[in-house]
Amino acid sequence: MAEAPGDRILVTGALGQIGTELVSTLRKRYGRDAVLATDIRDPDQDSNFSQGPFAKLSVLDGESMERIVVEEGIGTIFHLAAILSATGEKDPELCQRVNVGGTVCVLEAARDFGLRVFSPSSIAVFGPDSLKTAPQSSPLNPTTIYGKTKVTGEVLGMNYWKQYGVDVRGIRFPGLVSWKAPAGGGTTDYAVDIFRAALDDGHYECFVSEETRLPMMYIDDAIRATENLMDADKAHLGTSRVGYNIRGISFTAGELADAIAEKIPGFTCNFVPDFRQKVADSWPDDVDDMSAREDWGWKAEYDLDKMVDEMLFNLSKNQSS
Numbered sequence: 001m002a003e004a005p006g007d008r009i010l011v012t013g014a015l016g017q018i019g020t021e022l023v024s025t026l027r028k029r030y031g032r033d034a035v036l037a038t039d040i041r042d043p044d045q046d047s048n049f050s051q052g053p054f055a056k057l058s059v060l061d062g063e064s065m066e067r068i069v070v071e072e073g074i075g076t077i078f079h080l081a082a083i084l085s086a087t088g089e090k091d092p093e094l095c096q097r098v099n100v101g102g103t104v105c106v107l108e109a110a111r112d113f114g115l116r117v118f119s120p121s122s123i124a125v126f127g128p129d130s131l132k133t134a135p136q137s138s139p140l141n142p143t144t145i146y147g148k149t150k151v152t153g154e155v156l157g158m159n160y161w162k163q164y165g166v167d168v169r170g171i172r173f174p175g176l177v178s179w180k181a182p183a184g185g186g187t188t189d190y191a192v193d194i195f196r197a198a199l200d201d202g203h204y205e206c207f208v209s210e211e212t213r214l215p216m217m218y219i220d221d222a223i224r225a226t227e228n229l230m231d232a233d234k235a236h237l238g239t240s241r242v243g244y245n246i247r248g249i250s251f252t253a254g255e256l257a258d259a260i261a262e263k264i265p266g267f268t269c270n271f272v273p274d275f276r277q278k279v280a281d282s283w284p285d286d287v288d289d290m291s292a293r294e295d296w297g298w299k300a301e302y303d304l305d306k307m308v309d310e311m312l313f314n315l316s317k318n319q320s321s
């Protein structure tokens with residue numbers, strides 16, 4: 001393997017739900033200039049992204065990616081650019097092109113320049129034949145196009161590790177709940193949107209049924225898991241290195257609405273399932289994360305109550321400032 005051109009970090013899809021939080025965490029840890037945020041779109045003028053290095057980059061443009069890697073002295077890529085499940089069901093061709101094509105460009109750059117890669121997977125790799133609590137090792141038969149691209153991403157990552165020694169790591173993130181950036185076209189977005197609606201309107205119309213139970217996680221846990229996995233000793237990572245299950249919280253849409261109503265008296269929610277119900281129904285209720293716990297000591301810190309408190313506190317503070 002070639003020696004990496006430097007030790008700076010490149011984040012693709014940095015303006016999205018995870019990137020918004022990950023870039024500021026990485027900048028706090030390594031310094032503002034050590035982290036180059038990139039995305040296919042421009043950041044808002046008044047966002048945090050205007051205060052650090054940013055480059056416009058499509059993950060499908062492998063030539064520009066490799067030029068940036070060399071010119072900017074990159075050693076690690078956090079590859080977050082993707083099309084999520086709900087958008088993917090509407091535009092399968094785009095989902096396949098960006099998720100598979102973009103991952104190939106990142107892995108090729110990593111192979112050519114000896115880079116480390118974090119490339120997230122998703123609980124969407126599981127399909128309707130999965131157990132309710134999906135084990136780490138189980139058949140991966142997703143029915144959504146997004147889930148299929150995530151399985152392909154894991155297979156590609158494992159191939160580049162085994163064939164070329166590229167240090168690729170990944171986590172099968174559950175649905176993530178956060179307050180800094182809006183969720184980006186996924187099926188689990190209701191668990192984010194409900195909070196803003198509760199504060200703004202006292203009411204939310206939820207696009208999955210009250211009984212829909214999915215694996216979820218508060219963003220702080222997801223960012224900590226990302227850092228922990230990337231910090232882990234290579235020797236401790238087993239066959240799950242490109243797609244570790246990590247458990248956060250498992251709740252139904254109704255339980256989430258009830259937990260919010262306890263904090264915001266008068267809040268109401270009605271449930272009007274749309275096309276995303278079918279996607280949600282194809283995913284497990286929960287995941288088993290024994291491999292992540294054993295290999296790199298994973299443990300979530302947020303339960304439903306703590307997550308609801310954090311979301312309402314931060315969104316209210318944001319609104320009043």
Ligand code: NAD
Nearest residue numbers: 013015016017018040058059081082120122173175176184
């Ligand atoms: P997001 O949709 O919020 O952000 C994705 C970003 O990618 C956007 O800013 C978008 O502009 C950018 N993008 C789209 N096409 C691009 C292209 N061709 N080139 C460069 N950038 C492009 O997504 P997210 O929630 O931040 O997810 C990041 C990763 O984590 C994805 O791989 C996703 O599958 C995975 N993941 C997310 C969740 C979740 O709940 N957020 C759960 C499981 C897995």
Ligand code: AKB
Nearest residue numbers: 084085122186187188
């Ligand atoms: C989505 O709903 O598409 C994402 C995911 C679980 O991967 N949040």
